[in-house]
Amino acid sequence: MSEIKKNSRNTENAPKSPFSTQTVAFSHYNNFSAQLPIDPKTGEIVSGAIKEQAKQCLTNIQAIVESIGHVMDDAVKLTVFLKDISDIEAVDEVYKTFFKNELPTRTTVQVAALPLEGALIQIDALISNGEGTTPQKALDLVKVTRNTENAPKSIHAQSVAFSHYNNLSAQLPIDPQSGEIVAGGVKEQAEQCLKNIKAILESIDHVMNDVVKTTIFLKDIADADAVSEVLAKFYPSYVPARTIVSASALPLYALVQIDVAVSHGDGTPPQLPEDARYLVIEANSAANAPKTAYSHTVAYSHYNHIAGQLPLVAETNQIVNGDVKEQAVQCLNNIKAIVESIDHNMDDIVKINIQLKNVADITAVNEIYTSFFSGDLPARTVVGVSAIPLNALVQIDAVVSNSEGTPA
The missing domain is CATH 3.30.1330.40 (RutC-like)
Structure with missing residues (x-):
């Protein structure tokens, strides 16, 4: 067994916590702690409304990213937690300015509360780590961003592959042909979310059994059993790890949103061809x-x-x-x-x-x-x-x- 070492790092240019590390790198990914809109110089929430707070969260992420020799375009997935889902359009205006190339995948959800009073937003991130961690050799791995017409499109990518994982944007119950939420209750909506995930996977030559983790965001936690019935149709034998999270609101006021992490045996360039053995x-x-x-x-x-x-x-x-x-x-x-x-x-x-x-x-x-x-x-x-x-x-x-x- 190769003992790949965790690389835990903090920078003075972003808020610190005694209960977490700002970023932990392992293998080909950096895992970030969620960032609140705290000015690291004062330790206080920045003044202003949602745009100012979103900018501070992303500035903190950028400070951590740059402290480890990376840039914002190395991000493969961001998760945005909002106090008010209607703020997403204002967040998007700020969000796009932090990236020069294609946007990473994203999950957005309204939660009941954030860890600091006065915070309107919190963002966490998953960043590529081409250099790997000891004793891996540095590789300039290529991020592969892809979209398909068979699933709903938005400003962020449907799928970003890096190393041995595909990171998908959370899927809402949107019919890609109409661009509208499908008719029906939570079962119909869950089925559409999973159809969208399946369409994205098939467009990159993967299948549902390549999913390793499913996170289900529900407007009503009582709907968990109904959604599980639908999930069973898409995973008849193997069932990925699962977390169910109660959302105070979801984009487009959907009843359910589903997020997955997917295996990627073929890897991304310049990994060797034998990685395609899955x-x-x-x-x-x-x-x-x-x-x-x-x-x-x-x-x-x-x-x-x-x-x-x-x-x-x-x-x-x-x-x-x-x-x-x-x-x-x-x-x-x-x-x-x-x-x-x-x-x-x-x-x-x-x-x-x-x-x-x-x-x-x-x-x-x-x-x-x-x-x-x-x-x-x-x-x-x-x-x-x-x-x-x-x-x-x-x-x-x-x-x-x-x-x-x-x-x-």
Whole structure:
């Protein structure tokens, strides 16, 4: 096994947190912590409305990007969290000015709350890392941006491939022919989202079974079971890791939006032709973590994708007794059990995503959070959501380094 080393880095030119690292590079990707509209010189939210706040978030991302010898056009995926979904047009005006070439893929969602009072927006990012991490050799890998007429188009790319992953923009239930939301309820909308994903994948010679992680944003968390029925038609055998996130609102006021990460065995130039043998996707579930209808973890190439963990006790599949601190401990214990079941440890995590029913609970979560790590903390994104499955107070998912890779 080649011991590829995590590269955790911070810059004084962007806001720092004692609970996360600004960027964690592993293999051919840099995983960024979500950036709030904080002026790093004052430590305060910038004055102004949504445009000024969006500019500050992107300026912070740019500062981190440049501190590691990259440029904004190395971004492959951005996720924008808004307090008001109607602000997206104003954000787009600012957003486009930060990129010189084709825009990266993007997911946009309105959440119930952001971690700092007064923040209207938060943005996290996934950045290409052609130089790789030790002991990989530097490669000037080429980002491959693609679109198809068979799926809805927007200002951002439908798919950006880099190294061994395809990063798709989240898909809304839009009929690409009409450009309108499809008629019907959440099942019809979920099916259209998945049809759009399938169309994008087929246009780049991939299939639905190449998906390694699915994130489902729902306007009503009670729709989760109905959406799962639809998902089962698209994944009849293999089921990717999954996280369900409650959205206060979605673009075009849709009921559902679906985001996926996709394997890319053929790689991007100048990787060697043998990469086209398609690396194996390894789906696993741990006996000592709560049982689910989907995979606990899916490994592909140099990353493991952990499904969203609820504060369920594995033996009973019931929510643990206690408040948010006990629930956060249980979520992290479940992640730890999954990570250890695949011969990894918590310090192999490169990115953590936390959803909270009450964003003010982050202070209580932080009291126990660092005790799960002994080395540099992973990058992190925290949002407040209006609901979590099973009425839980917290849900946590993770991306874990996979230095052994997966076999060809």
